Amino acid sequence: MTGGIQAQIERVRAELTSRPEGLQRHVGRVLTEALDLARAWDVDPDRVELATWGHDLFRAASPAELVTMARAAGVAVEAPDLAEPVLLHGPVAAAVLEARFAVSDDEVLAAVRDHTLGLSEMPMLAKVILLADKVEARKRQRAPVMKQIRRLARRDLDLALLCWADWKWVEERTHGWQSHAQHWHARAEWVRQHHGEVALPPRVPETADN
Ligand SMILES: [Fe+2]
Ligand SMILES: [Fe+2]
Known part of the structure; x- marks a missing residue:
């Protein structure tokens, strides 16, 4: 496939139009948030748009379809993924974007x-x-604490991620759900980095000689 990122965005967006309307509306709401955060953090809006249109391309696929697509695409399928195949929708989308939509941006x-x-x-x-x-x-309506995490994301992305992970931890323990090893490992690392940062000497304004 030829064409730059705009052509990729158009192709992925067109693909999404065949998905359920509720899912398309969710992706539209995510785009609003993502572009807003991209402005705050100086992240390229085209790359944000491409990732947003693509992130849930297979969110509505059935569990069996996800497992089949993952295996066909060479995505590792572990026991937790078989127990909860919805977890494969991101990895499958990334593999398909690379193979079928020629997305090479890591x-x-x-x-x-x-x-x-x-x-x-x-x-x-x-x-x-x-x-x-x-x-x-x-999602802010469903879980009002997301309003605070949204505000925090404009000030400190890493702390917002850690707060989201803490919220998820409480949800999982409350409902008796398992924590996925990848997420748990990520959270442990975010905690370590956060407290490492807290233990550092206070930041000083940057000058020419520091
Ligand atoms: Fe998703
Ligand atoms: Fe999503």
């Missing part, structure tokens, strides 16, 4: 792949997409 692919569970090391683009996905208007 950060866009990482943002799509890891938008559900997070990863200990994420590019800023991936942090923007994950948080935009979690704080879009409908």
